[in-house]
Amino acid sequence: MLKNIQHLKMANDNKYWNLEDFVDSLVVELDKTRETLAIKAINKPLTYTVKDLAIDLNIFPTFDGDQIRFITAQPGQEGASKVNIQLGSITDQQVRATTKMSGLKNDTKIEEIGIDTKTQKKLRKLGVSSVDDLQAVEKKQVDIQRATDNEIDYKTLANQIQKSRRNQTPPKVTAVSLSLDEDKRPYLHVRGENLTLDKQYAPVTVINNTLAEVMEFSANELKILLNKDHITQQESELIMTFDPYTLVKMNIRL
Amino acid sequence: MMDEAFLPLNSIIDKILDIPGDFKDEDSGVHSYIYEIEIGTPIELDISTNEDGTVRIGTVPPLYRVDTSFRPSYHSITINAEKYTASEDGE
Incomplete structure (x- = not known):
């Protein structure tokens, strides 16, 4: 009974569609079948692939002066046109050549x-x-x-x-420490993983809304030169961007 | 939204082609298999359109076997399938 009601509801929702869009969807559906098949064939030695497919539709065409559109015949409707769509064969070799494992x-x-x-x-x-x-x-x-x-x-x-x-490769900070360089200037040594992965983007760092110079950078470390303004003995906000898609924000005490 | 009584076309094709095509009779040492099969069935269709104009095809084999004066519109689908042999590299 519930399904009957659903069918009536479906009939009321019936909409016009373009033949091109319908065929496109048909092809996409067959593509999905092939993708499933490639996986299924791993465990099931005897599987079947669609060689060709024909579909007969009972439809009513309409022409709005611009394009021809179709609507499927609803329950109880008679006199619908028949359209037969056949999708040509695809050989086993073609399946192998064109279907990749999903x-x-x-x-x-x-x-x-x-x-x-x-x-x-x-x-x-x-x-x-x-x-x-x-x-x-x-x-x-x-x-x-x-x-x-x-x-x-x-x-x-x-x-x-x-x-x-x-x-898929997010940056990970494992340690932050204060050090001095050869000229006895203080720098912040940030260590981690996947920090700077793309050499075409130099990292940009900001400490408490002030730009800080990056001395060295690699995928595993970053050395940020500090000046007097940065060292406040209070909690400071450190923002590091390694490329246009990555931003790391952390609070540190300098 | 597709009517929940209907399935996407690819699911129906998968289910139709999910057949045990092997026939073994170990006593008489016979092993046969289906290498090509044609299946035709009337189907009910729920063709709806997404907001972007793409078409969604919902299908279901006839649900009722009772003659009524108010009959669903039966479309039909014929699938010609053949044995699939995966290549050595699995593709």
């Missing part, structure tokens, strides 16, 4: 890099489902921005990818 440990899914759903779907339509796929496209000198009629802002996308990668 869910590899070091592969980041596009859903995980914080981009909006619309961009995710546009990328999926282009066959891009992970950061690795994006890199493969980049290597082939394909301009994603042009390929999507400027619907994808590649600069924003590249930034999101960098940010996501950085999130």
Whole structure:
């Protein structure tokens, strides 16, 4: 009974759709099937792959003067048109050549890099489902921005990818100590992991809203030159940025 | 939102193709398997659109086998599948 009510509700929610969008979704669904298959085949020696698929739809077309759109026939409706869509075969060799394993440990899914759903779907339509796929496209000198009629802002996308990668290797401070350099100047010695990973970005440090000079930096340490203003004998706020995606804030007593 | 009675198309295809295609008769030493199969079934569809215009395809095999005067609209799907052999490198 509940399902009957749901069906009636569904019928009322029936909406018009474009054939192109429908076929796109059909292809995406088949892609997902192939991805599942690649994993399933590891443990199950006898699995089956879709060679071709035909779908018969009972639909009503409508033309709004600009484009033809369709709506599926609802329960009880008669006289619907029939549309038959056939998706051509894909050979076993093609599956091997075109399907990569999904869910590899070091592969980041596009859903995980914080981009909006619309961009995710546009990328999926282009066959891009992970950061690795994006890199493969980049290597082939394909301009994603042009390929999507400027619907994808590649600069924003590249930034999101960098940010996501950085999130996987966050900086970790293990020790902070005061030392003197060869000229007997005081400096703050920060030690840790994943501090400066990209040499093209020099770290910037601020102590109590005053810029502090970075003497040396690497992935494991940072030496910050101190002046008299920095040494207050009180709790001071130290802010370190290692690249545009990383900011570390800590309180220290100098 | 897709009606909860319906499943995404890829789930239905996965379930349809999840068949034990092996036939073994150890007594007479016979081992056969299905290497190609065609499956056709009427289906009910729930085609909805997302806010960005993309289409979501929800499918379910016919739920009721009782003749009623108010019948659901049955679309149909035919899947032609063949045995999948994974390559040596697992891809």
